[in-house]
Amino acid sequence: MNILVIPTTDWIKHPVPNRLNFIFDKIAQKHNVHVIYFRLKRFENQTPRKTKCKLHDVTLFNMDDPSSYYLANSFFHFYKLYSIIKKENIDVIVSANILPAFLANFVKGSKPIIFDYLDHYEESAATYYPDTFFGKIVKGGVRSIIRYNLIKADSVITVTHEFKRFLNSVGARDVHVIPNGVDTSVFEQLDTEEAKMSLGLEGNVIGYVGSLEYWVDLETVIEALPELDVKLLIVGPGLFTDYGEKIKELAEKLDVIDKIIFTGRVEYDQLYRYICAMDIGLNPLKHVKKNEITVGGKVFNYLACGKPVLTSRMTALENLLGDSLFYYDDKYTFAKIVRQILKKDTENEKYIEIAKKYDWKNIAEEYEERLFIAAVNEDNT
Structure with missing residues (x-):
């Protein structure tokens, strides 16, 4: 054809x-x-x-x-x-x-x-x-x-x-x-602690991979940071708006800017190194129709690296992947579920098998x- x-x-x-x-x-x-x-x-x-x-x-x-x-x-x-x-x-x-x-x-x-x-x-x-x-x-x-x-x-x-x-x-x-x-051939699985060390990270790491635009809800994540003993790794560029600058301003206002690492753009074939350094992959989205009825690719990227995914509660995503993911509704439930996930052993193989289907x-x-x-x-x- x-x-x-x-x-x-x-x-x-x-x-x-x-x-x-x-x-x-x-x-x-x-x-x-x-x-x-x-x-x-x-x-x-x-x-x-x-x-x-x-x-x-x-x-x-x-x-x-x-x-x-x-x-x-x-x-x-x-x-x-x-x-x-x-x-x-x-x-x-x-x-x-x-x-x-x-x-x-x-x-x-x-x-x-x-x-x-x-x-x-x-x-x-x-x-x-x-x-x-x-x-x-x-x-x-x-x-x-x-x-x-x-x-x-x-x-x-x-x-x-x-x-x-x-x-x-x-x-x-x-x-x-x-x-x-997801391209499962690109998203390799690295030991979490080794991946952290290679990037100069330590301790608990939660992370977001994707564009920095206004349909993303990193505000709720940042508002929960004062209650959490974690680093927030943000991997991705701002494209057409000043959303990245706005969340930096919020982080400074809440005095948590030292808990956040902004990497900017990372080549697609190198994303796995950053995701493997995360203890939890984040899919924070605002409650607008485009987010409620669609499912983006980043969730599958996290799963392909064997990572648990914590996401805003979105209709289509919940219907597609159900209890294979973790969901939050506000900054309080976000902080609560982060603590719960960090206490558990990660079911790496379970998440990788889900990714292979896609x-x-x-x-x-x-x-x-x-x-x-x-x-x-x-x-x-």
Whole structure:
């Protein structure tokens, strides 16, 4: 098959690889995968990741702000999408972006479009402009475009059954659930104390791996630190907002800044060293719809390293993994459960076995089957 992927962001330089990176680098071993390359200025100094996919640069005007970037380049994106679909004889299109996916509807011809909807984008887009009038405009505009994309898509792929029900409620048809996952071949298991020593850590360590953005709830974690004898390891970059600076200010106000280690960005293939140094992996999320109905990849990263996961109580996550995880509701239950976990022996093998069920290799095979069905259905019409 000749597959065109329209990703959410910069394919090779975004600090946090997207699920489509993992899936389509595996699918590219058997098929021709073409990827629209959004060369975002914000990430131009990042080290590029290797990819097996063929990239098509579609950037005419380069700028930091994501909304401005897509608006300024929209006519060029329209032209490039049309050209690539024709020139590369594309069989099926997978889109996970907002405005480019909208444009693809007008140049795809008879080619089927699968919309990969793994996030509640109207909330995600608005968080880049917290507490602003412009943020409200962005949220409304994104909602309208996404609803159009969902209705026009030949099929939709999402990550949880809760998300599927939501998508059905807004008019999406032929919705399929393919969850997030983890590359278990990358996430090795190291002895916790040895991993701590290699990073200059000691004592009890709780940790968070991921982007620092406003849908994350590190505030509750930091507010619980005065009651805990732990170090908080925060592994990941701020991307588009000042959320990282805000939580540093909170930590200083509560006089716990000395309990926190900020690493900044760490390469994906090195994350396991930091996770293995943790006694508990954290998944702290604010109670917004995008968090309630989706399940991100970091939980599987922790599990692949054999770590217990303490998470905000989120509907989709609780339904998917149940009592395999630990849940908290506020800073008091957070502190209480941290103490309980630290007193127990960790069931490393149990967590690793759970992660293996969600290996990207298995997920890529399921995704490939869905693409094949879409392409064959188009050929038969």
